[in-house]
Amino acid sequence: MNLPNTITFSRIILIIPILWCMYQSIEVYQWWAWGLFLIASLTDWLDGYLARRLNQVTDLGKFLDPLTDKILVIAPLLVLIERQIIPAWGVFLILLREITIAGWRVNPQQKNVSGANLWGKFKTVTQIGAIALLLLPKYPWALSTGIIVFWLSVILTMVSGLIYLMPSSNQH
Structure with missing residues (x-):
């Protein structure tokens, strides 16, 4: 396994302490969850x-990276549902898009399967931004802003999925 794939795999490992910290009642652990989530997101x-820089793009990396992104986003969103901070149906729309696109990418009848387009990248950034804001433990403005960014991410998630599936978007 090369360095980029090792870094990708570390994101999966970081999800465990992020979730553990999210379930602790002491505020310092909420800050740890926030910090670890940001570190994982930056990786x-x-x-x-x-x-790209080391010319180490691999099929494993092409598979593992988007899968890891989805796990990193979905895991804290599920805890935020449990805390009743965000509604399950909003997260369901995100999951629906992610499962649909993942299935589309592995469809053997797809002749030209591509990676994420610019809309997909915007979607990921807004999802990460929403989660980061919603994980901040002490700031009321972060909660209200995080909710707004969450709904923006849901909209971008749906738009990016529709654009990805449109026949003319095969160029991505």
């Missing part, structure tokens, strides 16, 4: 950068 950029 998404780092592994892609290194893969």
Whole structure:
């Protein structure tokens, strides 16, 4: 396993302490969850950068990176549902898009399967931004702003999915 793939895999490992910290009642653990989530999110950029820079783009990385992104986003969203901070149906729309696009990408009848387009990248950034804001433990403005960014991410998630599935978007 090369360095970029190792970094990608570290994101999966970081999800465990993020979730553990989210379930602790002491505020310092909420800050740890927030910090670890930001570190894990930044490694998404780092592994892609290194893969391209070091010419280490692999099929494993192409598979593992988007899967890891989805796990990193969905895991804290599920805890936020449980805390009744965000509604399950909003997260369901995100999951629906992610499962649909993942299935579309592995469809053997797809002749030209592509990676994320610019809309997909915007979607991921807003999802990460919403989660980061909603994980902040002490700031009321972060909660209200996080809810707004969450709904923006739901909209971008649906738009990016529709654009990805449109026949003319095969170029991505």
